[in-house]
Amino acid sequence: MKKRQDYFKENSLRVDWKDIETLNKFLNPHSRILSRKKTALSAKNQRAMANAIKRARFMGLLPYVAR
Amino acid sequence: MSGQDTTEDQVYELSFIFDNKLTESAASEKLEALKELIASQNGGFISEEVPYKRELAYEMTRVQHNMNVKFEAGYFGWVKFEISPENISQIDKVLKLDEEIVRFMIIKAERGDDVFTKNQNIFKTRRGIFLAETVEKNNENAEVNIDTTSEMPLAEIVPEDFSTKENNNKNANGELNGIEEENKKKLVESVEAKKEIKKEILGE
Numbered sequence: 001m002k003k004r005q006d007y008f009k010e011n012s013l014r015v016d017w018k019d020i021e022t023l024n025k026f027l028n029p030h031s032r033i034l035s036r037k038k039t040a041l042s043a044k045n046q047r048a049m050a051n052a053i054k055r056a057r058f059m060g061l062l063p064y065v066a067r
Numbered sequence: 068m069s070g071q072d073t074t075e076d077q078v079y080e081l082s083f084i085f086d087n088k089l090t091e092s093a094a095s096e097k098l099e100a101l102k103e104l105i106a107s108q109n110g111g112f113i114s115e116e117v118p119y120k121r122e123l124a125y126e127m128t129r130v131q132h133n134m135n136v137k138f139e140a141g142y143f144g145w146v147k148f149e150i151s152p153e154n155i156s157q158i159d160k161v162l163k164l165d166e167e168i169v170r171f172m173i174i175k176a177e178r179g180d181d182v183f184t185k186n187q188n189i190f191k192t193r194r195g196i197f198l199a200e201t202v203e204k205n206n207e208n209a210e211v212n213i214d215t216t217s218e219m220p221l222a223e224i225v226p227e228d229f230s231t232k233e234n235n236n237k238n239a240n241g242e243l244n245g246i247e248e249e250n251k252k253k254l255v256e257s258v259e260a261k262k263e264i265k266k267e268i269l270g271e
Contacts, residue, residue: 017174018082018145018182025267059082059143059172060123061184 004040008049015048017055020062027053031066074151078113080176081105081158082145084127084169085118087138094118094142097167101146108157110150114181118144121184129169138169143184147176 008015013022026034026041026049033053036046056062081101085094098118105112120142127138150158155173162171 014179016180016182018184020184025264055172055174057124059170060084060125060127060141061143063124 006040006042006045008041008045015045015052017052017059018061019052020056023049023053023056023062027062029066031063074153076111076149077152077155078147078149078176078178079155079173080145080147081162081171081173082143083118083162083171084123084138084141084143086129086131086167086169087120087140087142089142089167091120091142094144098144098146101162102148104158104161105146105148105150108150108154110148110154110158113147113149113178115146116144116181116183116185118142119185127169129166131166141169147178147181 007013007022007025013019017023026039028034033050036043039046039049041049053062057064083101085097089097095117098115102112102115120140122140123138127141128135129138130136159173162168
């Protein structure tokens, strides 16, 4: 199996909490943060991504819960 | 110890949600006032996003005149600036007292590419959250253009289709088979786009 690349590395993106279009890729339909197993991010970017999602939630850009 | 040479400036990002009862011009005036406040603390302006009205992902409350006021929308914007870390608490104090600011956040940031949120939007459906471009009122009657180049599906297709379908049923029952088929096609396309997203998310 081909080893999957870190999404942010692949697209040479920086994790930004305002970029909800990208962050939405790492949320499931209930708006919960996906695990590293599913996102295939590096440990560093997974932490940054989780942090960014929490910031976006605080500012009302992303929901805490969705049905 | 108060010499300016001893402490290096740090880049900060201040994001805020203003009361949605303000007018658009009042909101941008408020941003100007914030920038003046930053300048008064020897801060250097870097970049900004002008506040615009957007729906919040959930309901927020803010105390205004000793009353809990609920907000479902607000003017969102941000400013990036450079300031000595000693002075940032002064800005924080002033912002906390301003009741027209529903919520704000000051974080350490870096210089570099700015991400603008204006053309991103969350679209809530029964099935989940989707991203949609901000729908302008003028486009209500216009045809729906499906952008195959964009990564995200145009989620507004789904609700619009439902509404047009309802209207079609109300207007006439016959002779509308063609339109209904078109709607069905659009629905199928949007469903397929959603499947692609799911695949992307699950990495399959």
